[in-house]
Amino acid sequence: MTTAGEKAMALVDGRLAPAEVPQLVQELARSPALVAELQAYLTTAGRRMAEPFEAKLSEPAPAWLVDAVMRSRAAPEAASRSEQPLARGVRGLLGWLQRRYPVPAWSLATGPALAAVLVALGMWLAPAPSGHPSIADASLGLALERTESGKDAPLIALRPVLTFKNKTTAWCRQYELRYAAKQASHGLACRSQGGRWEVVAATPPAAVGPRPAGSGPRQAIDDLVTAMMIDQPLSRSDEAATIGKGWSHL
């Protein structure tokens, strides 16, 4: 316990050692500022912060969550809130993803948004025999899929979002592809030794618009990034330096 303020907080919480109380009382008598600080701690003392959460505590846990705990790994996809379990082909892709990038299984079993990502994976990656498509292939494929002859393709911009190293020390980037008519897709690509950026996962284009935080296909890409990266994403300055060095590893 270092400062008088922290002792005042401990006093309010009933956690100050009795031997320290007399000296603290003397300090309170000398210091109106310390008294004000103690009064501030009273706002959040006792049960005042906890009481509003009592209702949350007595809510029964949702059945899908209980199932997820009791039957995880066996069928986490079935225990998710999605109404459609993942297709068998997608499970195969999960296996491919784990072999190609060491991603722990638990991080992939997180619900319906990830199912959308893996379906998109299927769209781009299977059944290409010679590996997986580059960014250019993916957006070219989409453009050819959807654009009428004589019209401009809808791809407007590629915006990288962050850069990190994965667990096999390859450079990877999360990115956003923006299309006309306020559509966007989100993806993750990693750089091979030979300098080719290859798509690991991508979502199909969807309307951009207000969405509760933590939902939607973007969340699945976010979760994949968190699972794949070592340490933290690169800071802006480190990223600039890495790009400047042509992505060579230090």
Add this chain to the structure above:
Amino acid sequence: MRDEIRERMVALLPRLRRFAFSLTGNAEQSDDLVQDACLRALARIDQWQPGTRLDSWMYRIAQNIWLDRVRAAKVRGEVVDIEAAEGIVGSDGRVVTESELTLQTVAAALARLSAEQRAVVALVCIEGTSYKEAAEITGVPIGTVMSRLARARRALAAVLNQPQLPPNARLAAKTGS
């Protein structure tokens, strides 16, 4: 043994959901966080020492997952949803009294804290852990927990006691009775 652990985790779900909700402020995100924490705990169950507290270990896992997400979101430059952080002042401007701390009020006030501050407040003031337990769960020295907690609680008091009256009419926080 694994089934017994699963049953114990299910018994912990109410507390984990409450903790996750105080961190995320959002019911859907908090249940996703709890699911991820349970799955990670089951995958790493060999790292848990039987006889030590399962709840502390799971709180630790949950807050680590959440902190990773918050940090990644910052790097992406994602805008924090500040809607939740507004509209917390009592409608008639009185100093907040004990009966007026609603879930919405507290959640909005918590949303204004840094992630690290929110974690220690959630542990000590909501989950009721000791300072020492909070230090073990967050993996920082107890002195850091104390100073982080003190700063967070002073900030919360300023927000929770803020009336809509002009500054010269502001009341001091009521003492507890």
